[in-house]
Amino acid sequence: xxxxxxxxxxxxxxxxxxxxxxxxxxxxxxxxxxxxxxxxxxxxxxxxxxxxxxxxxxxxxxxxxxxxxxxxxxxxxxxxxxxxxxxxxxxxxxxxxxxxxxxxxxxxxxxxxxxxxxxxxxxxxxxxxxxxxxxxxxxxxxxxxxxxxxxxxxxxxxxxxxxxxxxxxxxxxxxxxxxxxxxxxxxxxxxxxxxxxxxxxx
Amino acid sequence: xxxxxxxxxxxxxxxxxxxxxxxxxxxxxxxxxxxxxxxxxxxxxxxxxxxxxxxxxxxxxxxxxxxxxxxxxxxxxxxxxxxxxxxxxxxxxxxxxxxxxxxx
Numbered sequence: 439x440x441x442x443x444x445x446x447x448x449x450x451x452x453x454x455x456x457x458x459x460x461x462x463x464x465x466x467x468x469x470x471x472x473x474x475x476x477x478x479x480x481x482x483x484x485x486x487x488x489x490x491x492x493x494x495x496x497x498x499x500x501x502x503x504x505x506x507x508x509x510x511x512x513x514x515x516x517x518x519x520x521x522x523x524x525x526x527x528x529x530x531x532x533x534x535x536x537x538x539x540x541x542x543x544x545x546x547x548x549x550x551x552x553x554x555x556x557x558x559x560x561x562x563x564x565x566x567x568x569x570x571x572x573x574x575x576x577x578x579x580x581x582x583x584x585x586x587x588x589x590x591x592x593x594x595x596x597x598x599x600x601x602x603x604x605x606x607x608x609x610x611x612x613x614x615x616x617x618x619x620x621x622x623x624x625x626x627x628x629x630x631x632x633x634x635x636x637x638x639x640x
Numbered sequence: 641x642x643x644x645x646x647x648x649x650x651x652x653x654x655x656x657x658x659x660x661x662x663x664x665x666x667x668x669x670x671x672x673x674x675x676x677x678x679x680x681x682x683x684x685x686x687x688x689x690x691x692x693x694x695x696x697x698x699x700x701x702x703x704x705x706x707x708x709x710x711x712x713x714x715x716x717x718x719x720x721x722x723x724x725x726x727x728x729x730x731x732x733x734x735x736x737x738x739x740x741x742x743x744x
Contacts, residue, residue: 448652448684451644455733458644458654462727465658468677529673531712534664 467640471526474636479518481629483511484576488622491572495615516546545582552578569614572621577606579625598632644733647695648726652680652688657697660715661723668701668714689713697722 452458487508494504523542527535556571580602587596605624612620648657655678663669675685692698697719701712715723 448688449650451649452651452654455644455730458649459727459730459734461651461654462658462730465655465678466662469659469662529670529676530663530667531670532664532667532714534667 470640472636472640474633474640475522476519477629477633477636479522479633480515480579481626481631481633483515483626484629485622485626487511488572488618488620488626491618492615492622495618512549516549519545541586548578548582549575569617570610572617573606573610576609576621576625577603580604580606594632594636598628601628644729645722645726647691647697648722650688652678652684653692656685656688656692657715657719657723657726660698660713661720663714665720668699668712671711671713674713692719695719695722 452461487504490499490504490507491501493499494501520542523538527538552575556568556574559567559570559574580599582599583595583602584599587593587599602625605620605628608624609617609620648654656674659674659677660669671682671685675682678685680688689698689700693700697716699714699716701714703710703712
């Protein structure tokens with residue numbers, strides 16, 4: 439296989455200080471993790487989950503079908519996210535890869551924990567409490583985005599987290615079956631918009 | 641006139657240094673990943689890394705992951721410092737010089 443072409447004359451200095459600065463910015467931007475696909479992936483997943491539950495409440499298909507669809511979407515979403523996470527950090531070793539892995543596992547633990555709390559909610563309050571489970575998940579995701587934004591100094595993630603938390607609270611107070619649509623269209627839509635904005639900014 | 645570090649002030653080495661400086665403190669990158677990011681040939685990248693290594697700006701570690709040999713590249717403390725100084729010098733050169741500003 440042939441090597442990729444060498445870009446530019448190697449030993450020549452940049453044409454001007456402005457060019458040198460542009461080279462630095464270009465090289466460093468190349469290493470910014472591309473988080474747009476995560477937002478798009480989960481935005482579509484949320485929209486499909488919301489649609490699945492709304493359809494079940496409308497009698498278009500059974501609650502079991504919606505449940506299986508949700509489970510499959512979550513498993514596929516987590517698997518794809520984990521794969522994308524390893525692609526982003528590939529070839530880099532050191533403290534940030536360790537913390538990156540901890541971050542990913544932290545999300546997984548939070549999601550499993552939220553699912554368990556949802557189960558406890560249904561066990562305590564009966565099936566009606568189950569209507570709060572989507573809001574619970576969305577709220578935890580919003581909190582995690584906000585914390586991520588604060589930690590990584592990203593106003594974008596921070597604001598997105600607050601928007602998602604507001605959508606979670608609105609979902610919780612919206613009657614069935616509309617709560618599924620608020621979660622799917624509102625939450626999923628917010629994530630899709632975030633993904634598109636993030637792609638455009640690159 | 642602000643002097644620009646001649647070791648860094650060559651396009652290829654500037655790209656290498658900028659890429660490595662984007663890593664967090666203590667992180668290092670494999671040679672193939674760096675080569676992929678910079679789209680340079682292995683020989684070309686090695687040549688420039690050697691110059692940076694000779695200046696004490698880059699540390700190269702050869703190790704094994706399971707049985708596969710892996711070469712890691714990272715900026716040394718001196719390299720990071722030199723890159724920061726270089727960037728600061730660029731910004732000084734680009735800043736409006738006192739006395740050349742048009743008064744408002």
